[in-house]
Amino acid sequence: MASSDVPGSPERVCNFEPSVWEDFFIIYEPEPLQISEECMRVKADKLKEDVRMLFQTFNGTMEEKLTFLDTLQHLGIDHLFREQINKAINEIHETEFNSCSLYEVALYFRLLREHGLWVSPDVFDKFRGENGSFDMYITNDPRGLLSLYNASYLSLPGEPELDQAIAFARHHLESMRGSLMYPLSEQVRRNLVIPLPRTLNRIDASHYIAEYKHEQEYNPSVLELAKLDFNLLQRLHQLELKAFSRWGNDLYEEVGLSYSRNRIVECYFWSYTELYERHYGVARIILAKLFVLASMLDDTFDMHATLEEGQKLNEAIQRWDESAIPLLPEYLKKYFIRMMNTFREFNDELKQDHKYRVAYCRKAFQTLCGCYQQESEWFHSSYIPTFEDHVKCSIISAGTPMLFVGSLVGMGEEATKEAFEWAIGCTDAVKACGEVTRFMDDLASFKHGKNKLDVASSVESYINQYHVTDEVAIATLENLVENAWKTTNQARFDCRALLPLVNRVASITKSMTLLFHDRMDLYTFSRGNKDRIHQQFVQPIPL
Incomplete structure (x- = not known):
């Protein structure tokens, strides 16, 4: 029925473009999977148990633990391990933390703040000079710089130093984009458009699943589960x-x-x-x-x-x-x-x-x-x-x-x-x-x-x-x-x-x-x- 044919219809009408999908998903039949859904579920359940064991037996450094938790979020499987992640984050928060790695400090700051645990922006002071500006040597650490950039988007009202961190990191990340190696180059590109704390987990997961096997912390079981x-x-x-x-x-x-x-x-x-x-x-x-x-x-x-x-x-x-x-x-x-x-x-x-x-x-x-x-x-x-x-x-x-x-x-x-x-x-x-x-x-x-x-x-x-x-x-x-x-x-x-x-x-x-x-x-x-x-x-x- 045209809008002008609607009983009682006034002339105040705007024509929107029609649906781009029409009946696509009503008639769509997905291609057969490589293995049956039942086999996939059985395999996934086994891998979930393997990953849960990683939480219990983990004996790596603080940086490795933080990276592992971040990886689960990036891959979109953190919803499978809410209880274990919350416990690990609380343990990290209660542990004395002292690192000189920009990547690690920024990751610590971001993960804890995302979980409602207080971390002061003063943790970044060690990377600043006497004049309060960031030391230029950190621009030689693009992974750390990206971590700082993303962490700073968890700023609260009255934290201008984190606004400055965003501007500093963005400027230098933009200038080095052409020289970065994959997958960091792709992550920088995406996060300069939408920073990680404003990115939807499920949307980002499909990208990171393709990139994860190139990361130095790559774990085949974690990737297969994702x-x-x-x-x-x-x-x-x-x-x-x-x-x-x-x-x-x-x-x-x-x-x-x-x-x-x-x-x-x-x-x-x-x-x-x-x-x-x-x-x-x-x-x-x-x-x-x-x-x-x-x-x-x-x-x-x-x-x-x-x-x-x-x-x-x-x-x-x-x-x-x-x-x-x-x-x-x-x-x-x-x-x-x-x-x-x-x-x-x-x-x-x-x-x-x-x-x-x-x-x-x-x-x-x-x-x-x-x-x-x-x-x-x-x-x-x-x-x-x-x-x-x-x-x-x-x-x-x-x-x-x-x-x-x-x-x-x-x-x-x-x-x-x-x-x-x-x-x-x-x-x-x-x-x-x-x-x-x-x-x-x-x-x-x-x-x-x-x-x-x-x-x-x-x-x-x-x-x-x-x-x-x-x-x-x-x-x-x-x-x-x-x-x-x-x-x-x-x-x-x-x-x-x-x-x-x-x-x-x-x-x-x-x-x-x-x-x-x-x-x-x-x-x-x-x-x-x-x-x-x-x-x-x-x-x-x-x-």
Whole structure:
């Protein structure tokens, strides 16, 4: 059905490019594996035991131990050894540490801070001269320099010395890129684009698996386990994506909102990057479905609904009852019914003592809708809010605070009521996630020209309020993105009891580097992520 044929459809329409995948994953049949899945599972289980033994029998140096833990993260198999890694990290933290190796000191700093254990930036003072600048001799150690560069991205507010370390390391890494040997050359190239602490584990794993055999610490058993684990999980994700694509295509056909972006595969991919582990299947699908529902809601308010229609849709969602259906224009009734039914399905998926979680998710969805409505009112009255009012609303309308709440719904026992209260309050790392999403999204849209049907962006609000140039506003928002990342880093210490969930919301923040890299909106213009999605869901790792 064309958008102009939708009953009650206004002329306010934007035509998005169609899905780049269509029915690909519905009809896709993967090539037969080199060995059966059952044989792969048996082999992987044996290798897991071998690696667990390495934790018990390890008698190497501190540097070797740190490198081993980092390798498990790089290869994407740290999820198999959470308990052993946490124990090892705590033991390292409790052990006196004194090293003159820049690589080792920076790795120690990064790994401990990632696990919410305090390390002072003073550990890098030994590599500085009397004037406070880094000694030039460390530029002869590219591996150490890359380690310093990545570690410094775990800075907290009020640590300018780490900002200086980033600038120093980046400058020298860029100047030596052409002379580095593989695989360090590739790692430098990738990290100069997206530093390691902002890189998604699952995405980086497929790169590092290919590089690991060239590392001096190479362990064949560890590499084989990484390959088997990647391929076994990929098979699971292929089956899920086939079923999810059917669900999504049926949804789009049923509700008939042809003006909305069809990004079914991208929604699953985004959910998968946050929750790729086998035992998070329910959580992964709930999150992906929420992303689809929110995307359709966003496009309705932004690109299609009149002010009155948006008000009626918001009223219906705030009431959250079938009695609100007559309020709605004809073309939104099926969406509302499917939305309600989908939330009921979420409830049916959960154990009895977890069903309360859906109420938190519903509340977050309603809050998101209210912010869409606020922005719609600003648009229809041609009003540009103050920057502060804009941000207060638009970090919620960015969607990620609601999606984080949604990501907890299908999780295990770690998703406690305390976790939901923290998430729904949109403080600390959750708020920072919304800020990174909002500002990166607005910087992308500003670079490529704001759609005339969209509310003024935070960039425009800043320019309008403070009467500054585009360049000043852009630099300000880029700085606010960096500050938000530091807030996320700080939350690992301030909310250490919720550290696994802080790291989950940090993963959502990391995913923004894929959606808005180089100020591109790769959700709307999804061809930019096609190769990456193909790599994750179609290409197995050669065994």
